[in-house]
Amino acid sequence: MLIVLALGGPVAVLAEARSPLAESLSPYLRLHADDPVRWRDWSPELLDEARATGRPLLISSGYYACHWCHVMHEESFKDTGIADRLNRDFIPVKIDRELHGALDHYLLEFLRATRGSAGWPLNVVVLPTGDALTGVVYAPRDDFAAFLDRISARVSAEREALTALAREGRVELIARMRAGEEPLSASRAARLPQALWAAMERDADLLGGGFGTQSKFPRAPALAALLQARDQGNAPPWADEFLAVTLDEMARAGLRDVIGGGFFRYSETPDWGRPHFEIMLDDQAQLARLYLRAGLSFDRPDWIRVGRETLQFVLREMALDAPAAYASGLSALDGDGREGGVYLWTPEQVEAALAGHPEPALVTIYFGLEGVPTFDHGHLPMRQVTVAELAGRFDLTAAEAAEQLEQGRAQLLEARGTRGRPRDDKQVTGLHGLLLSALAEEAGEPAFAGAGSALAQRLREQARPPQDLSRLLDAPADVAGAAELADYAWLAQGLHDWARATGEEGVEKVVIPLLETAWETFADPHGWRAARDQPLPGMVSRRFHPGVHEPSPTTTLLALTRSYREQSETLNERLAAFDPRPGREIEAEPMPHAGLILLVASDD
Template sequence: MAASPLAEQASPYLRAHAKDAVQWRPFGTAAFAEAKAKDKAILLSSGYLSCYWCHRMSEDSFRKNAVGQLINQQFIPILLDRELEPEVDDYLQKFMTQQRGFGGWPLTVMLTPDAKPIAGFSYQAADEFINTINSFSENWQRQRQNIEASAATKSKQLISPSTSKANATTLDKQSLLNNFLEQSQRIADNDYGGFGQTEKFPFAPQLATLLYLDRLKQTPQVELRNFLMITLQAMMGGGLRDHVGGGFFRYSDNRQWSAPHFEQMLYTQALMAPLLLQAGEQWKNGAFTEAGSEVLLGMINHFQRPDGLFRTALSAVSEKGQAGGYYLWTESNLKKLLGRDYSNIYALDTGTPKQYLPLIQVSGLQRMSIRQRLLNERQKRQMKYDDKALLGWNGLALSALARGSQLHPSIYDAGARLYQQLEPLLAMKTLPRLIDTKQAGPAQFTDQVYFAHGLYQWGAASKNQSLISQSGRLLLTLYENYYQNGYWQAASDKPLIGEQLSRALVDTELPSASGLWLKTSSQLLNDSVHNDSSEKQTIALQQALKTISKQLPDTLVDDAFFHGTSLSALLYIATQNHAAKESDH
């Protein structure tokens, strides 16, 4: 058998599939051209390395000869690392949400030869997978014309609503605020904290906006602060958190935060740490500051590579292929290791028989002692991780380290090491999506906004006025290159999706890039140490800020919960404008 083209890919996820029985093509124009030339349907699978069920899909289906032979005969199979192609994955997730109400990973979608999505599914073991493919193939042979017509219709429906309402009126900021609060309250879980009644994600961008509203005192204070307190305490004290290592898992399968999905993402740490530190400062509560510091130190310990860059994720899959196995302990091991301190932990049952996740119930020096003993023992185990260094997520990491740089010398040192690796990129005409290779292609708009945001925050923390000016130039360049006629170009020249335009990008697990552009630009212009930029650059950035703010459409109000970052940016701008008027009198 010829060597798989995945074996030499920059993506660890793609390389992990090189031994599959499926003859995967890496995502790219060549694979789609092949499907069209051969007039064969496409089977496109999207996932990521730290995902447990993506690992199971490979083991249970893609490595089975019967599955591989069937796919190779019937399809052009294409494999996608969703972290390297988030815009494409977002398109596929929208399709799945349109079809069945929810997305997720691993995601497998069948498409026409000209790349129109037909149907999709998530994890399936070999027998079910074979039945699905056989059923599709039979229908494809008998009803191809009808299937292609239906796929063309579905594809048109995936056009972003923001691009179809070009005549939307100007956004009313107060309406956006009111709807954001109303929608947040509607799905808030006042018993266990967070949003929703089933699986729980942190929703860090939304929580950051609510925390900012609490700071501005623009809402009923008691109700808002109580909800934020309940939420952050539940996330800190429950199963969403790795109490030993300090970080947060990606999400919980239940509303009680007690059934974690064990992958840890770099962006989760980079967003949760500043959120906790801000809560500690705002409420003068040391428990939140301590938790935020633990997150940063854990991020440094587990995510920072020897070269100073930060890896993407820690895998949910243990060396033995078990979900969460790296983090779980038997009761006897915990008692033997901790002795009398066993009474100071809660051994959480996460569903794995006779294995538990230790939740530490004390603080201060006693907590540090328990953590260190468990950490020393746990480090004997082999951790699996995705070692690729994404530009955007490293930008978020730099911002988080800047926020905590005064808490501990090692936090500042880690930030300085990271910046040392990022600084040479400022001289590049085209930034790469993966920092240490061009193989993954150029950075897109979101990557570069996160990068500029991190540079600004680190410049402010380290009082590097030249760096602040450079981040301003990058923000202005992004405006000039990606903003036109009221739309941001979220992606360009991408196979399957082409160009993607948006009036305002939404908050997901990550903050809206267009909202963060607004917020970072306004903070930079207001920064008292920002005196190293040319007058021309400052005026241009001010004008860009005014233009974008005025062109935001009222359609944001409909989905206000997903525009928290844009809302907080607009409120910040209004607050600074009011302060400037006050100072003039």
């Protein structure tokens, strides 16, 4: 309420305060601008407000493409009962994980360390001291309400004890991390590749492909490391079969949009058949590169085709209006709010789309568009049979069957082009570097050379001066935030890869300043910070950052520094002073550090 004077007396009027999220650069934050929750955009100054009011922060992190983020938005954050709790007892903060990657990663690792698992939407209670207390991922509305009530009651009744407990927990987690970073002996470090292969084999699904036996993510960095070891002649004996099964199943089953060519982020079932339809630029870049390299390594033209179709998907579906600019993600929901609505087909839609096709049945059988749909909104196309099998059934040659299938795919693709596809139009700097690395694999192909050249030119321009690099390509650092460690690593790698693929000269004039700035800005005696500023006391530097779903930025920077050390006295001195020996933490959990293990092993 706002009190104003009118006609000589006080009159109460409603003040329609505009949400600070309404003008955000993030489409994800703008989605929450009309929530009854009085969300705040992240700022370190919020800790001052928390200390002044005694209310903890509830930091909620997510991203635009995320399926469960949309579900929790509808169920909880639009609910007035939840809003009353958050507005009264907390300072509610909404962040986009792609804009505040370092903060998101810290909160994610905190929840994983204290609860055993984590994901998005990520909701963490942070006390006025800056220490994380507890958190929860997606929860149904009533469960989330109970969580908030329980935390509010405990903070009110046990504030001092909880503050001490959170501080002790933070100190313990940091001490545990530092102990895990103590370098291994030379003999134990030499056995790290064997520890890596043993860990991979334990987690590998040798029949269905991929890692794990429940929900499955591609885990491209681990697959890329296994392929690299194979090409170097150092892979375990099961690697060939595992890579073949994994790449075949990911390309055939529901993880891949077999009509358009893109990959979904993950499947909630181990057969890859039940994706949540979110599409991320980093996944497209990494998987395109993986399939292209594996296709050459295994002499598999079909994998090369998958890699090229993935790049074509990015250029067609994720390109923004600005030149050499690409969306960071595509929403799991269509324009009508239906999960997977862009990719699913009812029988009536299939029939209409294939009108005029010489053999509609050929197409429906090949893509599994028959029978009862397995999703609420229709069939998800998957490759169910081989072209050779279909050719025999329809009395066609293999070439004729392939031609008709391509015609059917093109008709389906054209028909679905009218469906609304909400995009996250943030131009994240580091993700464009990953894309350039993928385009470099096809730099000699006219279909991709122009896009790669334009992107390389834009990234070279953005990289000067490196100290001013922004988190987003289309906004300065004082608006979008300063670039983080990963942005420097992936941008430098992309420019390096493009120059190697094209023979471009002078790339060191851009890459070396990026590397030198990264060392100067993010390295300290304890390792590497993920961001320039780390406002929470638990956000500390670490020697080696993991690479689970995206490449490790520290491994990327160390490898590039090795490549350019002879051309830079600064890089040579920095690398000479850095201890590259892995610690016990990596021995215990080697898969997130697969690239580092191979890098260190190359010294032996």
